Amino acid sequence: MAFETLIVEITDHICLIRLNRPEALNALNTQLLGELGQALREAEKNEKVRCIVLTGSEKAFAAGADISEMSEKSFVDVFGADLFGAEGDAILRVRKPIIGAVAGYALGGGCELAMMCDFIIAADTAKFGQPEINLGVVAGLGGTQRLTRFVGKSKSMDMHLTGRFMDAEEAERAGLVSRVVPAKKLIEEAMAAAGKISRKSMLTAMAVKEAVNRSYEVPLREGILFERRLFHALFATEDQKEGMGAFLEKREAQFRDK
Numbered sequence: 001m002a003f004e005t006l007i008v009e010i011t012d013h014i015c016l017i018r019l020n021r022p023e024a025l026n027a028l029n030t031q032l033l034g035e036l037g038q039a040l041r042e043a044e045k046n047e048k049v050r051c052i053v054l055t056g057s058e059k060a061f062a063a064g065a066d067i068s069e070m071s072e073k074s075f076v077d078v079f080g081a082d083l084f085g086a087e088g089d090a091i092l093r094v095r096k097p098i099i100g101a102v103a104g105y106a107l108g109g110g111c112e113l114a115m116m117c118d119f120i121i122a123a124d125t126a127k128f129g130q131p132e133i134n135l136g137v138v139a140g141l142g143g144t145q146r147l148t149r150f151v152g153k154s155k156s157m158d159m160h161l162t163g164r165f166m167d168a169e170e171a172e173r174a175g176l177v178s179r180v181v182p183a184k185k186l187i188e189e190a191m192a193a194a195g196k197i198s199r200k201s202m203l204t205a206m207a208v209k210e211a212v213n214r215s216y217e218v219p220l221r222e223g224i225l226f227e228r229r230l231f232h233a234l235f236a237t238e239d240q241k242e243g244m245g246a247f248l249e250k251r252e253a254q255f256r257d258k
């Protein structure tokens with residue numbers, strides 16, 4: 001499927017999705033978000049795809065929701081259409097692992113999109129921010145909730161109230177990103193991480209996602225019980241026998257998603 005606002009390539013079981021509206025620093029308009037939802041659904045269905053990397057350009061992952069598209073909308077328009085409701089859900093429905101590879105600006109909806117990935121690898125040029133306050137609105141794709149869970153109340157309030165940007169080093173220190181790499185190596189590093197993941201059992205990778213994401217939704221005791229039951233359940237798979245057997249036989253496991 002060809003897209004106008006995305007470039008999608010599948011190589012070695014990895015689906016690399018590049019946001020591609022360079023004229024607007026990848027601002028998230030209806031078309032881009034619609035195409036992204038479709039690309040993610042296709043990647044989810046495609047049996048060849050075992051991991052997804054979502055990235056932007058060197059200058060911007062995404063500079064936020066498209067302000068020119070939103071500026072004249074009324075409350076009735078945005079509430080009536082539940083603006084960004086379905087778009088936000090689309091990425092969360094993906095069960096395959098998604099790595100956000102962020103260079104340059106990840107602002108507003110761009111920062112929120114990155115935070116909806118399973119983890120973020122940042123280039124040393126990355127700048128994160130929730131500057132919606134400058135536009136007279138608040139975040140609308142989970143920023144006040146997710147950023148607070150990533151970096152704590154004080155930094156989250158600072159970011160949302162002042163609209164300041166956080167550089168890659170601060171983002172790593174604060175726990176927003178898993179690692180920082182030189183900008184020139186961003187895609188290589190993200191693809192290498194995706195390659196590692198794609199050689200695991202997809203069943204186990206999906207279980208990891210469910211368990212970690214559950215930690216945001218339920219009390220600790222429930223989360224721990226959920227994790228333990230998933231751990232137990234995986235003993236019903238051939239991949240558990242293969243993984244443990246391969247360790248004992250001192251060879252590399254060959255997982256078959258069974």
Ligand code: HXC
Nearest residue numbers: 023024025027063064065066067068105107108109140141
């Ligand atoms: C529409 C945008 C845009 C945006 C940049 N552009 N961000 N267009 N929506 N969010 C456009 C500019 O208008 C300009 O177009 C071109 O991209 C290049 O941007 P410049 O501003 O000229 O570049 P620069 O001086 O380098 O500044 C980069 C920047 C700045 C700091 C990222 O563009 C900026 O502050 N952008 C807005 C960031 C923002 O407020 N994001 C939050 C949006 S609200 P022209 O045609 O003039 O060349 C939001 C709500 C989330 O995200 C709700 C849920 C999704």
